[in-house]
Amino acid sequence: MPEQGPEAADAQREHWQRTYTGHPGMYGEAPSAAAVHAAAVFCVAGARDVLELGAGHGRDALYFAGCGFTVRATDYSPAGLEQLSTRAKELGLDPAVSATVHDVRRPLSLPDRSVDxxxxHMLMCMALSTPEIHRLTDEVRRVLRPGGTFVYTVRHTGDAHYGAGTAHGDDVFEHGGFAVHFFDRALVDALAEGWDLREVHAFEEGDLPRRLWRITQTLPGGRAPAREDGERRGDGPPRRDT
Incomplete structure (x- = not known):
């Protein structure tokens, strides 16, 4: 079985750059269901600023900004972030959104305890090795303030594409040029050590459909969002006028 290595992630970076260049706004303007849920959770937690990892062309980052959050959007595709910045200006949201090219295999260029x-969304299950995923989670822990919330989604080992396509080792399989690291529950639990794991929610997305988990975990200290079984339901956070 081929081994997962830096060259696989580098190849994925070039693949996504070509994809965003050739298909501007490929995911549309509507936010993902995961982002809509996350915005409500962040609002309940009293968050003011949000860091999005793997923002792509910005559909979720722009939704967060429209909800009144200050957003730091990162991605390793300059083409995607250029589309994000252009759309933010068109919507009058550019004062609330900053976009930075960043490879999540490297440390985040943010101070300790600097975001709420x-x-x-599906960034953690890109072509990253298990040690790289752990290091990224440690970086998220570092930049979050006490009581801060981390919401992420991943494709899991119950997905139809798990175990098929080109195997790269470490539960990474490639289909149509896109490599995915499929998560099992043991990895989710390992990443939540030292956190309060508040939710592991199974859902489906897309035409296949893709099978995913939405994970919510918080750091100790500060105000934390209500657990899913006791969360107040509503229409979501107030939106910023645009």
């Missing part, structure tokens, strides 16, 4: 919430 972190969001990552």
């Amino acid at each position: 919430a972190v969001f990552a």
